[in-house]
Amino acid sequence: MASAYGGPEVLSVIEVDVPEPGPGEVRVAVRAAGVNPFDYKVYSGAFGADPARLPLRLGGEAAGVVTAVGAGATGPAGPVEVGDEVIVHRAPGAYVSDLVVPASAVVPKPAELSWEEAGGLMAAGATAVHVLEAIGLGKGDTVLIHGAAGGVGLVAVQLAVARGATVVGTASEAKHELLRDLGAVPITYGPGLADRVRAAAPEGIDAAADLVGTDEAVDVSVDLVADRARIATIAGFERGARAGIKLLGGSPGADPGTQIRAAARLELTAAAEAGRLRILVAGSYPLREAAAAHREIMSGHTTGKIVLVP
Structure with missing residues (x-):
């Protein structure tokens, strides 16, 4: 979580209560969360520095195990159940140990992918x-x-x-x-x-x-x-x-491609499951070392994905 605007030094880990999932929601025990350039841009001030938005929860993709489901929890691939191994995207605030999201954000994790690979696939x-x-x-x-x-x-x-x-x-x-x-x-x-x-x-x-x-x-x-x-x-x-x-993307005037990106999730998991898509993980860091992970990705020289492991 970012307590202020600035560089990676503003990041810290804090304890918060995890709510129970409501109707159509699921709770996921996160095993890996992908790190992306957007994550550090959020607290750098690149998108504004309104103090009312602080503290900022970071992250947008994760992989983990479903630990609770609300009524009617159905994702793009069908009903979601406790014990399912899943990939979550979009997953606002994914730099956590436990995450509550709409079931519509959850797709099955291919068994062929490690947690780190799955956590860095979707964004x-x-x-x-x-x-x-x-x-x-x-x-x-x-x-x-x-x-x-x-x-x-x-x-x-x-x-x-x-x-x-x-x-x-x-x-x-x-x-x-x-x-x-x-x-x-x-x-x-x-x-x-x-x-x-x-x-x-x-x-x-x-x-x-x-x-x-x-x-x-x-x-x-x-x-x-x-x-x-x-x-x-x-x-x-x-x-x-x-x-x-x-x-393309989240910049003003750019095409966010919301429908294309949502539909891509099952296409990507199918490709990974069939062995047509390799996810290269450049490195993984404990969640408490998110600042170090951000410094590495900010270098612009990583080959593949950086992930956090709670």
């Missing part, structure tokens, strides 16, 4: 699905994914390959082998990026996804993709708005 996964839908990615397309080795990027690469697309992904050189393993053509970002992409995809780029928010990502995408309706960003909102590309 990145649903975003990746939204991005690929927004740019109309399909079989035979060639797509440029900026930030291909990040949390969203790794899922987007795998889903794009599964759709029959050719993927060119930007990342630091140390992450190129991983991207090759996932079926992408890795490219180092930095000066000369557009020329390197042209060399890697001589027949051209049909669509592009900016998952990092840099001017380079937007500029190169606009340079290489003829149809700006097939370029989307989840982070470069100011530059993207000026370029006339699609803005």
